[in-house]
Amino acid sequence: MPFIDLETNLPAKKFSEDFLKKLCTTTASALGKPEDRMNLVVKADLPMLIAGSCSPCVMLSVSAIGVTDTAEKNKEHSAKIFQFLTRELELGEDRIVIRFYPLEPWQVGKKGTVMTFL
Numbered sequence: 001m002p003f004i005d006l007e008t009n010l011p012a013k014k015f016s017e018d019f020l021k022k023l024c025t026t027t028a029s030a031l032g033k034p035e036d037r038m039n040l041v042v043k044a045d046l047p048m049l050i051a052g053s054c055s056p057c058v059m060l061s062v063s064a065i066g067v068t069d070t071a072e073k074n075k076e077h078s079a080k081i082f083q084f085l086t087r088e089l090e091l092g093e094d095r096i097v098i099r100f101y102p103l104e105p106w107q108v109g110k111k112g113t114v115m116t117f118l
Contacts, residue, residue: 001108001115002033002064004040010056010089012044019088030080031067050097057095058085065115069102 004027020040028035050057060081062068068077078098085096105115 001037002031005061006042006058007046008044008058009046009048010044015042015044026084027081030077031064050095055095056091058089058091060098062098063101063103065103065105068100074100
């Protein structure tokens with residue numbers, strides 16, 4: 001049950017339902033998770049600065065159980081996600097930052113319990 005949080009200073013109009021579905025498909029594939037388990041939010045029009053510049057940028061957080069817990073895995077995830085974001089948003093790699101957070105099943109609630117018991 002991955003959580004994808006995209007924060008950006010780009011305008012909200014750039015993030016259509018089509019974009020959200022493509023981001024869902026891309027991140028699900030990169031993480032090896034089914035699309036129906038993905039949770040995604042986009043926060044646009046934010047005041048942001050990356051690397052000393054307020055030029056268009058994106059910070060993406062990926063939180064997931066079992067697939068974001070090693071440098072090797074995250075290097076692969078990063079390459080696939082960067083390829084999508086640079087192409088779709090027309091940003092250079094220096095304007096995108098991805099943060100990976102490993103989750104444990106007891107840290108995610110669903111259906112009145114936690115994933116440990118589902």
